[in-house]
Amino acid sequence: MFHHFHGSKHLPSQGSLSADDFSDMLDWLQNKYNLIGANEYLHKFETSNLADRDICLSFDDALLCQYDIALPILEKRRLDAFFFVYSSVFTGTPDNLEVFRYFRTNKFTDIEDFYSQFFELYEIKFQDRIGEHRTRCVNIGYLSAWPIYTENDRLFRFLRNEILGVERYEELMLHFMKIKVFSPAAIINDLWMSEVHLRQLSNLGHLVGLHSYTHPVQMSKLSHREQLLEYRKNLEHLTPIVGDIICMSHPCGDYNEDTIKILGDLGLKIGFRSNTAISTINSKFEIPREDHANIYKEMNS
Template identity: 25%
Template sequence: MIFSTTRRWPFLQLVTAAGPKAKLSILNYHRVHPVIDPINPGEIDAERFTWQMELVANNFNVLTVGEAADLLAEGKLPDRSLCITFDDGYADNVEVALPILKQFSLRATFFIATGFLDGGRMWNDTVIESVRNFPAGYLDLSDQQLGQYQLDSWQDRHNAYSAIIREIKHLPQEKRQSLVDWVASRVPDGIDSGDLMMRSDQVRELHQSGMEIGGHTVTHPILSTIPDEQANHEIAEGKKQLEAITGGPVTVFAYPNGKPVQDYLPKHTDMVRKQGFKAAVSTEWGVSTTATDPYQLHRFTPWDNTPAKFMLRLIKNYV
């Protein structure tokens, strides 16, 4: 059975609680492509994001992360509470996602890594765009122990960039960037990826539109792989730069990559708290309750490609 994207699911009120027993779902997005990206066909595009937001608007009480954290702490969270979050600071969040959010009168929280604003590009996107632009045929990166790949289809390219990213993700920053630069240098005609990341004026536009802006460090390091002093600086400086751009307080934070123990440690949650943030989110899948550490709120990515699957996943969170 296919459910209309405009349909309300009234029985949700019968299976969800409010107050001290309430549960909070936090959706985690990165990019929202205008159309399906052939190298990443599973990623969210405007069409899918539109019906997801329509379902969310019709069935859930949508809060920013800061609002939800306050209500959780007070034991006053509404039933069917849900947050919409975006990580990293991609320009399509403003150009594609923001008009859709406005269409359904929804607010969201945008966690932005400030070092890539105004013309920057994250290392993983350099890998993706390099593999996108390599000529068809055989790609040999074995000189740097990064494997060999046949690039005859978009699926081949997806598999290749995914393997490269897995191989280098947790390397020290300097070593990782050196390998990324080497991969990019192998592209015969260079990389043309446009302006992937937001400009500072787009961050201000989000803020002025009533969206919540959250910290996500400066250069998006995996905090567990860098010295404590550097980690503390990344957390503090990202907050400072965003507050300078928006003119408002930045009180929520998202850990880069976000897996507890693997990507950040208890000492990093302490750093976040001491820098004046009131809550933080991880990428640990699940829902949050009054028992959840407010500096480790759970999130999940809504990959579901039909309205029914999307809604059933969300319903499962609350029962």
């Protein structure tokens, strides 16, 4: 599972890969596993011929850096991949989380600088102490399925997902960006692909799939109806651009039984999780994925 790449106009961000990193990773994976294209993977999966060593590549969130940096390498190797796309960014309302990520990785000395200013702003705005949350976060082993995260990475995500919730988190971040004189509108075209890029991916034989309409952080907290709208609107947006869609991945790896049923009802054939916390394939919409950051770490250990 790949997200961010850097090179030319795309600045390095937390966990991003250069073109050389990506090439080295593909070599490393090819040595260790049987690296196959997305179409072949799907075919083997559907005919129950998938071997333990078979792996394929997937790219989430329609980031332009994937098109600019990773795609030329895929094409050179004649390797097709899955690209999972959420729609709201194409209608001018991108996922704020990605904008916030850009903000926090480009407007501060480093990520720790961002965290210390963020925690300080949180304490002031919400009149709440950080210390207790930090202890709780450690005690419950928050996000322990992602070994790449530091203590502050976990605390930040804990505050965002469990304490603040979407609306208050966004309110805090918008306030933070205002203080820092940062304009999201100026970066949208630099961060995401356009529909032309999506069509090109499809024409080249890559499999473009669903990733919800607005990229909710916690899909499982939405009602059946809200989840259905997320995936149906996503499907209605992408089908005219890339044709029939049969694959998907869960935004932030979050889903419940309603999600699984909806995906089946929409006629999808394969779906991916966003970690390897469950290493077996429990249903056709729960295939585990390894984050590229974990592979990078394993390669360099």
